[in-house]
Amino acid sequence: MxxxxxxxxxxxxxxxxxxxxxxxxxxxxxxGAPLLLFFLFIGMVAGEAGPGGLRFDDVHTTYVVGSVALALILFDGGLKTRFQAIRAVLAPSMVLATIGVLLTALITAPVAKYALDLNWTQALLTGAVVASTDAAAVFLLVHAQGLRLRPRVGATLEVESGTNDPFAVFLTLTLVKLLSLGDASAGHVAMEFIQEAVLGTLIGVVGGRLVVLAMNRVALPQGLHAPFVCTAALVIFGLAQIAHASGFLAVYLAGIIIGNRPTRAHNSVVTFLDAATWLAQIVMFVMLGLLVSPERLVGSIIPAVGVALVLMFVARPVAVFLCLQPFRFNWREKMFVSWVGLRGAVAIFLASIPMLVGLPKASLYFDVAFVVVIISLLFQGWTLAFAARKLHVALPRTDRGPRRIELDLPGQLEQQLVGYAVRPKSLYLKRNLIPSWSKPTLVIRDERILTPAEAEPVTAGDYIYLLAPPEKAEALDRFFVDMPPSTAPDPHLLGDFMVSGEITLGDLAAIYGIAVDPAQASLTLADYFDIHLDHAPTVGAALPIDSIDLVARSLGGGRVNVVGLRLPEDEDPAPPKLTRRQALKGKLKRGWTTLSGA
Structure with a gap:
């Protein structure tokens, strides 16, 4: 009993x-606090050295659970990654994920060697264990602290965090083999890396396509799509590992393939994985707390703190600045990317590998990882929002997104039903704006279902349902939150080829001689951006209109308040008279004179 x-x-x-x-x-x-530390504390309290007295030293179980957790975390990261977002930052992200990890490990190694009394291979292994950033920790804290990162910075961090784990795992396993089996040639290591990368890519891409095909062809009962996708991700991971490929790269790429193709129950899969990755992080941190030994830490905590500080303030910044040097990142962006090198579940997983194979000083690697994770979450985690504001790379969210209801429509994959409560100060209600790619379908008022025509005009308190592509559903949110107060455009930004966002398309057409749709002539330029962009407006966003491009130059209250007028490139290299560009430039200057004098 x-x-x-x-x-x-x-x-x-x-x-x-x-x-x-x-x-x-x-x-x-x-x-917005790094609550993962709370679960680390729970593990320590429940462990052998705490009041719980639970003896747990099963490294094999830790490795298995860590593999599953990390695979799901990477798959979830890939599932949320959009091709459009990563295309522009793929090169810098991949450099950070490979050369950046290697540089971080190399710079950390000398400190580990002399502070912890290790040989060079052991010191490099210590650096490899803590070299990669943790995608789940980074974006959990960014979201928790209410930050909206600039698109380029956010996309770079997203792709780097997702793709540096496979390289860190490969580097760690290679060094573990060197320590346990002896020396290996550089050529052998390079060939092994190429084999893992190529096979991992192949298995991930093919596996992702097969999962998409199965989801869209097999009529699964409602509610089973999300468990099916999660299980399929682990199958892809296991097959890749058995084939001596990078399972972590394969599962990340499979997530990208599935996330960027129309599939059934996409939103329920994403919601399910959000919960799964959060619980996976918790399990990993509880296990770390159970495995740690406070008595053992006493002798290594000071040098481990030294390793952590060098990693945060020297190794990571040096690696980031060197890797991003060929790319057009300013120093503020580089500083922020350097500071957001949070360590989390990945370091825990990698630290368990030396213990699993029984390497000498294996517990030391684990203790160092423990200290690095603690310090990283305490210092970097709690100062993330402060650093973002000081470095001007993100804007704090001033409102929470509306509660969005998403319903899949059987029989097709191109559209889904998206529902919102209509707020009194929403952009939709105050300006009657809706994106061109969405279509109001029904309105619920006083428990009655009405067509949009029957419900006209829509009032505050109604519930409206619209048809929209699944990948653009989130972009509808900005039309159904309460509008923040608009701000006047900066007068220093207004001048040649810069106009206020409150100028209408009709005024622009009359003065500059461009053709606009008569039905849209009363729209302001800010309205035009809201309607035709498939994402929230950002500085630099451009929309064509007749023979010119409208470019968002400044935002205020979440909307475009200064618009630049950009001329197209000439098609004819050297016409004898005025070029089309010169003629348009003269027309724009005359138009600006008319506008500014009005």
Missing amino acids: ASLDSVSIAILLGAVLVMAGILSSLLALRF
Whole structure:
């Protein structure tokens, strides 16, 4: 009976832990604190050295659970990555994910060698264990602290965090083999890396396409799509690992393929994986707390702190500045990318590998990883929003997104039904604006279902449902939140080829001689951006209109308030008279004189 009681107690404690994890997500969003440290503390309290007295030294289980957790975390990151977002930052992200990880490990190694009394291979292994950033930790804290990163910076961090884990795993495993089996030639290591990368890419791409095909062809019962996709991700991971390919690269690429193709129940899959990755992080941190030994830490905590500080203030910044030097990042962006090198579940997973194979000083690597994760979450995690504001790379979110309802429509994959409550100060209600790619379908008012024509005019408190492409559903949010106060455009930005966002298309057409749709003549330029962009307006966003491009130069209150007028490139290299560009330039200057004198 005692054994049955122990099983019941284990079930109770496990359920309480999962419940605490679910509720803690609310605290994370409310306070923006790195609550993963709370679960680390739970593990330490429950462990052998704490009041719980639970003896846990099963490194094999830690490795298995860590592999599954990291695979799901990477798959989730790939699923949310859009091709359009990463295309412009693919090169710098890949350099950071490979050369950046190697440089970070190399710069950290000398400190580890002399501070921890290791040989060079052991020191490099220490650097490799803590060299990669953690995608889940980075974006959990960015979201929790209410930050909206500039698109280029956010996309770079997203792709780097997702793609540097496979290289860090490869580097760690290679060094573990060197320490356990002896020396290997540089050529052998290079060939092994190429084999893992190529096979991992092939398995990930093919596996992702097969999952998309299965989801769209097989009529699964409602509710089983998300478990099917998660299981398929682990199948892809396992097949790649068995084939001696990079399973982590394969599962990340499979996520990208699935996330960028129309599939059934896409939003339910994303929601399910959000919960799964959050719980995976919690399990990893509880296990870290269970495995750590405070008595063992006493002798290594000071040099481990030294390694952590060098990693944060020297190795990571040097690697980032060198890797991003060929690309057009300013020093503020480089500083922020350097500071957002958070360590989390990945370091825990990598630190368990030397312990699994029984390397000498294996516990030392684990202790160093423990200290690095603690310091990274404490210092970098809690100062993320402060650093973003000081370096001007992000704007704090002033409002929470509206509650969005998404319903898949059986029989097709191109459109879904997206629903919102209509707020009194929303852009939709105040300006009657809606994107050109969405279509109002029904309105619910006083528990009655109406067509848009029957409900005209839509009023505050109604619920409106629109047809929209699944990949653009999130972009509808900005039309159904309360509009922040608009701000006047900066007068220093107005001048030649710069106009206010409140000028209408009709005025622009009359003065500059461009053709506009008569039905849109009363729209302001700010309205035009809201309607035709498939994402929230950002500085630099451009839209064509007749023979010129409208470019967003400044934002205020979440909308475009200064617009630049950009001329197209000449098609004829050297016409005998005025070029088309010169003629348009003269027309624009005359138009600006008319506008500014009005």
